[in-house]
Amino acid sequence: MRHLPFRLFAAMLLLVAATAHAAQPATIRVDYIHSGNAQSDHYALERVVVEPLPWPGKLARNLDDTNRGQNRVEVVDAKTGALLYSRGFSTIFGEWRTTEEAGKISRSFQESVRFPKPAQPVRVRILKRDERNQFVAVWSVEVDTDAQDVVKRQPAAPARPIPIQVSGPSPDKVDLLILGDGYTRAEMKKFESDARRLAKHLFSVSPFRERAKDFNVWALAVPTEKSGVTRPSTGVHHPSALGTRYDIFGSERYVLTLDNRALREIAQHASYEFIEILVNNETYGGGGIFGQFSTAAAGNAWANYLFVHEFGHHFAGLADEYYTSPVAYQSATGRPEPWEPNVTALGDPANLKWRRHMKPGTPLPTPWPKAQYEEDSRAYQKKRAALRAANRPESEMDALFRDDLARTNALFDKQPHRHAVGAFEGANYEASGYYRPAMQCLMFDRSERFCPVCRDGISEIIDLYAGASGR
Template identity: 55%
Template sequence: MRASLLLLLLTASTALAAPRTFRVDYFHTGNATEERFSLERLVVEPLPWPGHPARAIDETNLGKYLFEVRDRRTNRLLFSRGFASIFGEWELTDEAKQAHRTFSESLRFPAPDSPVQVILKKRDAQNAFREIWSLVVDPKDPFVDPSSPPAPGPLLKLLENGPPQDKVDFLILGDGYTEAERAKFEKDARKLVDTLFSFSPFKERKADFNVWGLMPAAAESGISRPSTGVHRRPPLGSTYDAFGAERYILTFDNAALRNTAAFAPYEFIEILSNGNTYGGGGIFNLFSTVASDSLWAPYVFVHEFGHHFAGLADEYYTSAPVYGAAPAERVEPWEKNVTALHDPAQLKWKDLVAPGTPLPTPWNQPTYDAHALQVQQRRQKIRAERKPESQMDALFTEQRNWEEKFLGTQKVSGKVGAFEGAHYEAKGYFRPQTDCVMFTRDRVPFCAVCQRGITEVIDLYAGPASAPARKSP
């Protein structure tokens, strides 16, 4: 009853100011060399669109995919957003070279008054967006479903700074929490909020965010971890071992995710999975995940949220990736914080590089790599022997302490340059600084380039930060 009342109040307060939220659910099918799309359903969600009409067009050039909504009669661009997808990651795995799979995905935008053309684009080999699918959506189609699914529980206001259309709306969803653990979910979620806003530039832009919480009750505590024989059916379908990577947490149940999230104003989603084994994941403009009770949950949350929120690339390269080897010819990545450095004079963050800094920028990579190899061997042994999680925590702590000292005492520490080793590759890709949240588990901030990328996305949803008020003399 409480959830329904809150939903009614939210709807009534913004109904006059914003259209409803329209959603296109579709199937994305294919393998490593081909992909196809088919419509699943058209949905009108319960709440109004949370975004500001003046910020409907995405010019950040982020994402492996981009979708556009155009007026069918005039072809005027009404809305666009870049994004990444589970299929977009899976197609790079070895499995995709041998089999087909289907994933359900969604496109959300302000409900139109008249028919629109929804156009899906994907980057080609040169990273230019090319149309790959299109469909006409008529909001008056009798098969558009405006019904509401069952409410998942009370909506928590974890941080509220203003109307949804004026803020970045961030939703934390609990998965694998029983009804008896509802208070635990709220406590865990509030810890994440405190953690996020301790990092720049989120700290300085806290007033530009609303943070909401929802927790559909699970029948039993925890989520699946198939590699150890643990199988659960949490409401959102979270599971470890995505793509065979023991630490990678995803959900493949798009319908459950969207039906639950529809009861909150949101643009970004965190799935807080009830578990203590190290793990998480993040996909740009889809969702990010973290295991709530892991010792490393604060770090994993912030790192994976960097992927989800700003499309930041992994800067590490010593852990075995779930994706296949990079092509011999490195294409310049679309992510803002890694580069193939084909032309140092065109480095995309060159304006942040101090004059006289060599490009590429030398650092003691051989010593770092030798230590990282030892850690990986010990890590594999702990997992193979199914040792307690405390042993993995101890190894990661030891690794962090060594890396903080090593990277923090390099002559170029704290400087922006182009440091080889990034994007899962020891050679051929470069990162902006010696250390960053996107590189190690060290107690360090986002690098200058990552901070700028995050700020750009905040501006897309909440507008540029207001200049500090000047004091009268």
């Protein structure tokens, strides 16, 4: 049997996907402004948009029962109140309001929610978690997607999506869009190569490896005049289509875009449910917001780790399990039970949310060499800060990271609970009061594997979008 050339095969798959999409409703996007400070926030409608491509998801999975995210969008029938669509998500505003700056000034952030076009007027509600971690409605707006002021025509696509992996019709798959920022026109082949390389690595890590056929992957980049993205702390300012930059919230390694309008207007020209932005930089950095997007420095020696770790935040709402690195966020005043599946306040050990993964007799909290780890980490962080302050070559930072991981592995390898699932104190940026499921995990340090609890958390989201049956 002769094999079809890859591009012809991909084109045929795209045709199949388009045929399946023919019965899909349009994609509606509600753009709004989220403003406020550490004490209060409010919302204002900006516009309602009919995106150029049909809804990429399966209509049988319109309702989200995973209980993830700091926020939740609900779309209800305006007359009957019937729930038509829901999804959990988090926001950049939600992170910013925990910073020191949010206690001093107010800011506005652009946000969007997307859902399949309804046949009737609807009410779109935004919910957020209260002090008991329960969702409560904080804003709602009535939307008639056939109204005259709805934006129904979009400009032509600024670039064409590249099929990286097409496993089947979009409604049956998770659609991942890899966007590029900081790539010049002459670097478009480099972008495609970076996207293919990092997507391949993602599907080498469990549980993505076992579920690779549940994903479609697309890549799209709008060329920039200069190579690389903005890094203000070093005086580098490179305009780009997405506006992605380093130094978000004053953290030199935190990479996001605050230009949601630009992001959505580019992304809408490809089928997507999740977005990872590759920045064409060698400097270590990345970021991830659940239900929004994630970022990774494609040219860094740790790009594989960055891509998967940050995607864990964006895709599954996994919490950071580390706590010794400096972050912009302020410490929490209490210790409420986190909504994230991989951290706990251990308020009720008898009902630990990942107890099914534990072996009988595992102590709670679970012993680990915490004091020695923290002593080593303080020395490591001091060296890291000195390298950045002196603007040393990135190769020196790479070597420091390798040494730190090797030292951690050597320390952990001696421990009796090295591979146990338990409750190890130190997680969620806090040295005490929060616990992680395993001594080591891809969400804890630059190791290569997710722990069993994180793997479960990821699998639940894959099932939401590409499970064998409706939820």
